[in-house]
Amino acid sequence: MGNTSSERAAIGHGEKAQRRDSRGTKEGERPKILMDSPEDADIFHSDDIKAPLGKEEFLEWQQDLEVDEKAPMLDRPTVFRWTGECKEVYLSGSFNNWANKIPLIRSQNTFVAIVDLPEGEHQYKFYVDGQWTHDPAEPVVTSQMGTVNNIIQVKKTDFEVFDALMVDSQKCSDVSDLSSSPPGPYHQEAYVPKQEEKFKSPPILPPHLLQVILNKDTGISCDPALLPEPNHVMLNHLYALSIKDGVMVLSATHRESTDKFRCSGGPSVTVGTLNHLDEKIKAN
Template identity: 40%
Template sequence: MEVDPPTETSSEVSYADGEMSTAQIDGKGAEIGKGDNAQTVDVTVPPGEDVVPMVFKWEHGGRNVFITGTFNGWDKQCPMHRSGNDFTYIANLTRGKHMYKFVVDDDWRFAPDQLTMADVEGNVNNYVDVSDFAPLSDFDGKNRQDDDEDPENPYARYIPEIDEYTKEPPPLPPHLRHIILNKAPPTVDGRLLPVPQHVALNHLYCTAIKDGMMVLGITNRYKQKFVTTVYYSLMPGAN
């Protein structure tokens, strides 16, 4: 469905037939990527500004998907990261309403399963309202735990439907894609690798098997030092 580029002025507010995709609130940066070359960038916000990390999703196909909106002044098309048939992008949003739109294979698109807003020229954009977002607190978690222990809601056996087995696997958390071994070495001293992100520590990464060889890598920390170990494993039957 091809539509015209958006304008910032909006009027009528309407809702799509489906509900808006569940927003995942996680992290403090924005994940952008094209193909497997994902990278993290910081979203520029005024110092001390109250922001909400927001995950945008596109689940309607395409090869190259970008997103733009009022959160960046419609000035930049940010590439979304692909995982299976879905695309995601994380941005820090200031509280309030934000319009956005997707660019799918060079066509302006809006997600029909997310909230929509029509501007004065009749263009339809998606929007999200994070004015009243409140992070979960320990008190909320305690209440949920009490609900789980309610005798009126006992544990039971549940046989998943066949559709559960055909779904795409859950996407890998964006911050785990920044593998230190995939980064270019510094130009000053090639013997030293950049400092890895703490969330990537103690995770075992492996490459696809090529020429009968699998390469595995893991990074550990001891006090202020980081050690990355690489294992080369020859597959059985390889020459």
């Protein structure tokens, strides 16, 4: 009906031996690759196993991805300068395969040209008044043909400051595009004050200007020819008495020195003259 104990032991021993023989190690340990015979080597080169090939394809795909993610090299504005007494100066170099001459702009005794060059090493030479020459003040290199040319190294690090300034200017321009004004239509119309905004009566006189020293009663002990010392807030103000018999009396108080004040009474002004002055002031 079933296996005996000896049969089960034999079967179990056979399974353990089979696991040891197939894996080459105990259960739970990482298998070791054994290549003691040519047959073992052929196993790893069979067409059925694609792991190494898949790994190579993955590495190639990763390299292509990294190349695609790299930003393209930008042309950097490079300044070329020639100083000396001459009429015309041109520039040519390896950056344009020596195919054409780039004219330099004259500024007094200096000729300048700005050329956008890719990053790297470039050779160049000047064409001055019909003669090819190099600038001895700049680095030079001798070609295989024995020609002496100037050489320049365009590096990305030389333009990091300009790149940072460009990023900052772009951020500032993005912020400046945002208007701080509220949305909605705008127009130009004269402001017309409402009726409730108009003053129906003149404003109330400040209380400190109610202290008028003109014709003010003084104490018996004081000299009647002298007026009391005015407050500083009363200076440089024009005061007027109540109109009596069609006449208004004006006065003003001003400082003469540190301890002297003068209260001067103006000429009597009739009401008609005062109205004329008021209309003239409004007209102006």
